[in-house]
Amino acid sequence: MNLTGNTFFVITVVLVVIAVLLPLLLWSRVRGPALARGASRLFMVLFAQATAVLVVFVSVNNANGLYDSWGDLLGTSDHVESALDLGPTGTGGKQISSLPRVVQEFEKVRDPSLGGGLLKTRLKGAVSGVQGEVYVWLPPQYGDPAYANKKFPVVEVLSGFPGSSKNWFRTLHFQDRVQPLIESGRVAPFIVVSPRTMLGDKDTGYANIPGKVNADSWLTVDVRKMVADNFRVSLSPENWAIAGYSAGAHGAAKLALQHPDRYSAAVSLSGYNDPAAEKGSLTAKDPKLRLENDVLHILKSAKTPPRVSLLATGEGPDGYGPGLALQRVAKPPTVVHLKATKGGHVTPVWSRQLPYAFEWLTQQMRPRV
Template sequence: MNLTGTTFFVITIVLVVIAVLLPLLLWSRLRGPAVVRGAGRLLMVLFAQATAVLVVFVAVNNANGLYDSWGDLLGTSDHVEAAADLGPNGTGGKTLASLPKVVQKFESIRDPSLGSGLRRTELKGAISGVRGEVYVWLPPQYDDPAYRGKKFPVVEVLAGFPGSSKNWFRTLKFQKRVQPLIESGEVAPFIVVAPRTMLGDHDTGYANIPGKVNADSWLTVDVRKMVADNFRVSLDPAGWAIVGYSAGGHGAAKLALAHPDRYSAAVSLSGYNDPAAEPGSLTAKDPVLRREHNVLNILKSAKTPPRVSLLVTGQGADGYKPGLALKHAAKPPTVVDVRATTGGHVTPVWSRQLPYAFTWLTRQMNPHI
């Protein structure tokens, strides 16, 4: 049975009702020695507490998309088949042109909670050694005969940790927030790509860590090549942006600044610069990795300022102040815009920012798309 969705949630509610009724019906009817009666009543109390906690957890998980499956929750899902040392550029010395074309089969998603226009595929990364699901949303213009020969810009979207790639469509409600703006022409007809970012029971820090995980190459090499091989898009960085919230915001800013040859713009919603802001991150546990994957350090240590436009949003130390630090360190052609928000570190805040974020992306990328 799926962890998410209506069926399991209804079952947990039924269990809560049973847990409430049991003491009412049986409390005074238990027979036997005092120890036996006491043990029976204690079990009823514990059952009531456990079911109450369970129903709250399921409700919160469904609302925020923290864990997509039982494997994600229990830490038994393994999406890393290999984690070779791929070198500084994350390709292991290979060129994308030398790799065979990746032809994927996509299934259309018919889940009303995820909105329309969404499809899914399972990708095995030829470079990263990662395998996982990738969701792709195509704008209405994609199948319009007037756009038949046009290549489309792409926005890769990253979830927080824990978090599901479906969050962008179920909880952040991307289609509701942004699709009307795309249809009206206020926002460019972006293809939105949501790859799996939970690759184990730890936050990967969106990094390549030999022997553990090649999360960077999974997102910036394998997923990008697959999209280019299956849809009308170019691998030119001018047509690619990356957006994330929370830990995904950190990942979006970090990957864009580290790979201006792959992305021209990024949006960090309540992200952070220092990996230590997410203590469970693999890059926060090692002093060298922590320094190397600090977004501010990446920007400051670049040999030449990256040609990347970056929008950072947040409240206080939760995104806003890290964004100001990046803005003060940026030199042309790097552009850093910072926007203050209110409401805290929650999904509704990020959902409400999507129209602004995608309008901003359209302005930044418009000369090139």
């Protein structure tokens, strides 16, 4: 039985009803020695508490997309086949364009809660050693004969931790927020790609950690190459942007600044610079890894300012402050834009930012789309 969805949630609600009725019907009818009666009544109380906690957890999980499966929740999912040392480029010294062509089969997603137009595939990353699902949303123009010879721009979207690759469509309501703007021409006809980012029971920091996980190469090499091989997409950085919220915002800013040869723009919704801001992050445990994956350090230590436009949103120290720190040290051609928000570190706030974020991306990439 799936962790998410209506079936399991209905079962938890039924259990709560049973837990409430049990003491009402049986409390005074319990028979036997005092110890047995006490144990029976204690069981009813604990059962009621446990079911109440369970239904709250399932409600929160379904609303926020924290855990997509039992394996994610229990830490038993294994999406990492190998984690070789791929060097500073994350490709093992190979050119991305020279890697073998990746041909994937896609299925249409028939889940009303995710909106329409979604495709799904399961990718085995030839470079990263990671395997997982990748969702692809195609704009209405993709099937239009007038666009038959056109290559489309791409936005790769990252969820927070814990988080599901479905979140941008289920909890942020991307289609409701942005598709009307694409249809009206206010937003460019972006292809939106949402790969799995939860690759274990610890936050990977969206980094390559030899011997543990190559999350960076999964997202910036394997996923990008697969999309370019299966859709009308160029691998040129001018046609790629990356966006994320919370931990995914940290990942989006970090990966774009580390790989200006792969992305030209990034959106950070309530992001942070220091990996240690996310408790349990694998990159925060080692001082060297922590520094190498600190977004502010990456920008300050770059030999050549990366040709990347970054939008940072948030409230106070939650997103806006880290973005302001980046803006203060950014040198052309790096550009950092800021947008203050209100409402806290929650999904509805990020969802409301999507129209502005995608209009901003359209402006940054307009000469190239």
